[in-house]
Amino acid sequence: MIPLVYFIFLSAFLFCVGIYGALTRRNVIGILVSIELILNAANINLVAFNKYLGTPDGMGQVFSLFVIAIAAAASVVGLILIIAIYRDRKALFTDGFTLMKE
Amino acid sequence: MIPLLSSIIFLPLVGVLLVALTPSRLDKCIKYTGLLITGLGLLLSIYLVMCFDKTKSSMQFVEYCPWLTGLNISYHLGVDGLSLALIFLTALLGFIACLASLNIQEKVKEYFIFYFLLMVGMFGTFMALDLMLFYIFWETVLIPMYFLIGIWGGPRREYAAVKFFLYTLAGSVLMLLSILTVYFLAQPHTFDILKLSSVGFDPHWQMVLFLGFFVAFAVKVPLFPFHTWLPDAHVEAPTPVSVLLAGVLLKMGGYGIFRICLPFFKDAAHNLAPALAIFAVINIVYGACVAMAQTDFKKMVAYSSVSHMGFVILGVAALNSTGFNGAVLEMFNHGIITGGMFLMVGVLYDRAHTRDLSQFGGLSSSMPFYAFCLTFLSLASLGLPGLSGFVGEFLSLVGAFGHYPWLVVLAAIGLIVGVAYFLYMLQRVLLGTLNPKCVSYGDMTALDLISVVPLIIITFIVGFYPQIVLTFQQVTINGIAHLF
């Protein structure tokens, strides 16, 4: 059986990649994708801990399902916003969006 | 039985509902709803005045209902001689300003919604007998006022609205802190104004709390040096809002002093009265001097308000029944007269689209009705004996004379400046040869006259026979004066 620590490393790696992507991508869709990565890192953790720590009733799995559902909803909202912004600005680069600062 | 006070307060909320449900293209319909609701409010308040028992000094028409029992907050309303005249004033000016609002062209629906909310707040403030309720109504006034100035105002409306909002809010924050302190100092903890009146706070606390409340009220009154929001707000506000601002909002400050500062903190009032008198006289003289220097008609009237409200504070500082009666009467009279003055400014502004006094001249020839009304109201405002402005000022002066003869002399000298700037204004607007720019101005319309004439009649009647108002307030006011 694969040791737990492998999963943790995998999820940590995914998390870091997600963070890195979210911080560095200029394209909004890229940021959205990176956020999905972060969420999936969490999912891996949830499922792995559920398996290895033997939480009752499969709570970890339930939570990961929740996360997936919410992530889907979140990306829908995010994509809608992105489309709205795109229609307005004809661009999807974050450094252009500083309206809040003005 | 129908709860009369609640009906008066929440009648405008019905108006909000009705207006909200009317499509915004039916703006005529919305305006008539506005007239209907404010007219009903006026009728109700007249009914209230008729049912009022002049001989009782206690609260009447009391409505009590526990609200947030854990904190001892209750829905407690009542009317006595102090608030009665102000409620009537609110209803009357509410109706008259509504008549003046028929000229509003833009966003009529939103305008009337805010207008009604404002009415709720004003009525509530004068009727609330629970500090928390009082505070809620007090703040309720602020928000619609902010929008009414900020959306329907003149060119610098944002600046004026924000200034008004922040200035009054800064005052109210101090009031909120004081309210909480009062709550925790009182044993048992209570927000009830009547109970708190008889608590008798520790003298050291009294000073702090008096000032805390007083600053909030002083901003509203407004008292020098907290007055600078007033000219800006007035100049930018549309005519009906100016009428309510000068006619009712300023009185909330004076009312608060009588309802809260004086009964709660008697010792502090005693100690601070001389300072109040000094500030009052500064208000009177300084306001008049600044008004003299104005070229903007509305700003001049605004500064004249500053000057007149000085008499209210002077009457408060007298700490005797004559002064108090004078102060309360002056609040009522000032509401009527200055409300009328702002209507007159509005009438002229509608025609000229300027308020620069140098742009007029000789209007007596082309606008005789206007000339009559403006002259009448100016004379009332400058305190001509025989018209209502004089009586309140005179009683304040008599009341204060025993304690501060020199200050009263100074205030009387301020009255001369008052005469000067009003007459100078009349000279620039009405007298002289007709300014060619003003040839096309039509005289006051029937609508203008309907809104101004009742005020003129009241001014005359009260001036000639002041007992007609004084009898309603005397018993209550003498009760407050008896505390000192």
Add this chain to the structure above:
Amino acid sequence: MNIAHYIPLFPFLAFVINIFMGRRLKVASAYVSIAACVLAFIFSLLVFQGFSAGQGSYSLGTWLVINGKSLNFGVIVDPLTIMMLLIVTFIGCFILIYSIGYMHDDPRFSRYFAYISLFMSSMLGLVLADNFILLLIFWEGVGLCSYLLIAFWYERPAAAAAGLKAFITTRIGDTGFLVGILILFFACGTFHFTDLKSVTGPESLLTLAAILIFTGAMGKSAQFPLHVWLPDAMEGPTAVSALIHAATMVAAGVYLVARCFPLFSAHPMALQTVAVIGGISALMAATIATVNNDIKRVLAYSTISQLGLMMLGLGVGGLSAGTFHLMTHAFFKALLFLCAGSVIHAVGTQDIQKMGGLLSKMKITGATFCIGTLALAGVPPFAGFWSKDEILLTAWNNHHPILFVVALLTSFLTAFYMARLIFLVLFGSARSQLHAHESPLTMTIPLMVLSVFAAFAGFIGAPIKEVGMEAHGGSFLIMAISTVVSLTGLGLAYLLYIRRIVLIPVSSVSGLHNLLVNKYYIDEIYDYVLIKPCLRLCQGSFVFDAKIVDGLVNAMASITQFFSGLLRKTQTGLIQNYLFVQILSLVLLLIWLLKI
């Protein structure tokens, strides 16, 4: 039956009718006013009769309650009031009749009668009021009407400015009046005139109160130093000048002092002040009148001078003398003003240097003008002689030699300038092209009636007799002196203006002449010392308000804005920066929590 309080109501009703229906009534508005005035006169006579039958003052109820003391709607009925009532309504009637002719083509004909009626109403109320506050109400009422009527031809900037000046100047006096009333109230707790006989209180305080009350009278009666408004007030219609600024309203100050006479006579200091101010005004105005060339202004200065004489009379203790002169003066000065109005109406100018020889063209006006002049100059047996003589006599008997000389000098100057006036206007030859014609009957009938009174009112005798005033010694001597002095004044004017004899070279007195022509530069001094600094103070306080007071408020806002501006720099608006800070702080938090 108590009917006195109805008297002011008639003119007030006329005012209401005329102001609201004037345009429809047109000429009829004059009849409304006259009818009201006649009714008021009849009622005044009834009150007089009632008073003779023993009716007195009464009260109509409470007006205000001040410091627990109630203030009544009181009506006072005594000889002084009755005298004033009769003067106001009687002279008022004729001036109203005169006004029909004088104002006949004015576009605001009915407005004029409305204002005049309001004035009559206030004036009658003023003399009926039995306490200071009620008096003050009507006092300001007459001041208001005076303002409205001075500025009646408001298209002329001079008229508008004169109205403003009149109102503000009298208001300055009234402020003193108000403070005086307050002091009196606090010293002895009363506003009622009837209590003045028995007031007791600190001597100095009551003296101060009396002097301050007198400042009100100074403003109203145009006494030095508050006299500046009256000459300017001549911008109003001449009939107004006759009624308000000669016969009635300006006499209200004298009436006030007479009304409060018990208070004054109990405090010699106050009485002294009244006499001195009266003397200064009398002499100063009379000297100015000798050089003025405006027919109405000469009369205006003469009014100031005569009012000063009344004050002087009161001030030396002569209640009867002062009020007697008030009465006779009302007749002949109203007459003179109406004559002047008739002349102005005919020739269309007020400059006496352009007139001359009008007697032949305007016989009635000329003759009545002469009667008025003789009455004012104090030539026996005309009305002015008797009352002036009484003042001189009182001054002499009460041992005020300086004031006696002042009064004598004033009467000399009075005779001189009045003679100068009629010589320049009526006699000699016309100095410019004038198309003079006699005025219509509506104007000449009042002239004739008033001239009868100007001639013979002196024989009525003083309406108010002081207690203990019996025949004084030396009265014949003083009569003789005063007659000689008046005739000398007339003669001097005859030499100078008819015979054109140059007594002294003009150049030698040009300095004095300039001083007089410029009215002692008092207007200029006020402008420089009072008005300009006051306006500068107002302007200064406005700048202070905008820059300092409001500046502080805005500065607070700016300071807040500055600091928030600094903080705002951290808000880049870039979502990734926020995220980075979030993560960084999360990591730091973790490090701290896990104690790594």
